[in-house]
Amino acid sequence: MRTRRIAAAIAAAALLPATAALFTSSQASAQTSDEIQAEIDERNESLEKVIEEYNAKREELDDANELIAEIEAQLPVLETEAAAANEALADYAASAYTGGDMQMVNSVLAGDPSDFADRLMYLENLSASESAALQANVAEVQELQTRKTELETLKASADDILEEIEQQQEDIEAEIADLEEDYEDTYAEEHPGPEYDYEGSSAAVAFAVDQLGEPYEYGEAGPDSWDCSGLTQKAWAAAGVSLSHNAAMQWDETARISRDELQEGDLVFYNDLAHVGMYIGGGEIIHAPNSTTVVKIVDMDYSGSIVGYGRP
Structure with missing residues (x-):
């Protein structure tokens, strides 16, 4: 069962969504x-999902690597059992030959070994116990071949899975990098002078x-670099409020409010609680x-994936 589960996971890796065509500066x-910014946000949402898919596949590959080790440990025993089974088959064939039963010999020796058991079922001169013993021998030989095939498949697939996901991540990050350059240039042209005045803002907003x-x-949660929840955590710490360094946990630690109730410092949650930002008004x-990119100010509706709003 575990072999089939892992094999299915490997097959599923090939079905990961392909990245969109690269977005050009032109x-x-x-x-x-x-x-x-809307293009950037769309690609970042895709990136977050690819990264989580990468993490999931790494977990699955850990299982696959364990199975590879198990199969490799089993092979010596299976090979010994298969060798004994082959000897038993040869003994049965030799016994039939010396007894003058050429039909038995031809049935055992001709054709694909995987068909031995089916053909032996029809030999009238075999007792039920002899037929069962021969089928057991054939099963041991087949088990060895099956495990070897599984091993080859797992080894061949393991390296390809992460490589495919990593390439998707690299492609999306390259798109985002190009878009960020365009954003910075365009934003500077649209906003040539100071845009924001934060006098009177809360300590949390001022820190952010x-x-x-x-x-x-x-x-990261500072002092010189940040992720989304690290920034909101330390900003509210500056106002004397303790929050966890995780967007989903911050959702649980804040009171639910409506969009109309938003005030400076409230938190806005996005993308299935995978991202959080701080409302600053306007x-x-x-x-x-x-x-x-860097810590920046954007329209609250930069992404269509708002989950809700929270007040620490």
């Missing part, structure tokens, strides 16, 4: 920064704004988007 040149332009890095959030 396409982006006619777009606004909001339109480019101080991190504008700092890079995103998985698992329909905008500040967040640490992804590994190809």
Whole structure:
């Protein structure tokens, strides 16, 4: 059962969604920064799913590698049993030959070994116990071949699975990097002067704004790089509120509010609780988007995947 489960997982890896065609600078040149940001957000949502698929397949491959080790450990025993089974088959054939039963000899020796058991069922001169013994011998030979085939399949597939997913991740990240360059240029043209005034903002918002332009890095919560929940965690810590370093946990740690109730510092959750940003007023959030860019301010509806809103 486990062999079939792992084989199915390997086969499923080939069905992962292919990445979209690369988005070129020439396409982006006619777009606004909001339109480019929408493209970035769409690709980032795809990236998050590919990364999670990568993690899942790594777990499955751990199972596959365990099975490979088990099969390799079993092979010496199976090979010994198969050799004994072959000797038993030869003994039966020799016995039939010396007894003058050429039909028996021809049935045993001719054709594909996998058909031995079926052919032996029809030999009238075999007793039930002899037929059962021969079928057991044939089964041992077949088991050895089956396990060897499984082993070859697992080994051949294991390296290909992660390589395919890694290539998808690289392709999406390359698209995002190109889009980010276009975004920065377009946004600068659209906003030549200072755009935001945060006097009077909460301590949490003020802390987050101080991190504008700092890079995103998985698992980081400052002081010089951030992921999404690390930024909101430390921002609210500056206001004396403790939050976990995880978007889904922050969802559980905050009170549910409606969109109309949003105030500066409230949290906005996205993409099945895989992302979080902080509301700063005026329909905008500040967040640490992804590994190809920096802490930035965007329209709250930059992504169509809003799950809901929370107040620490």
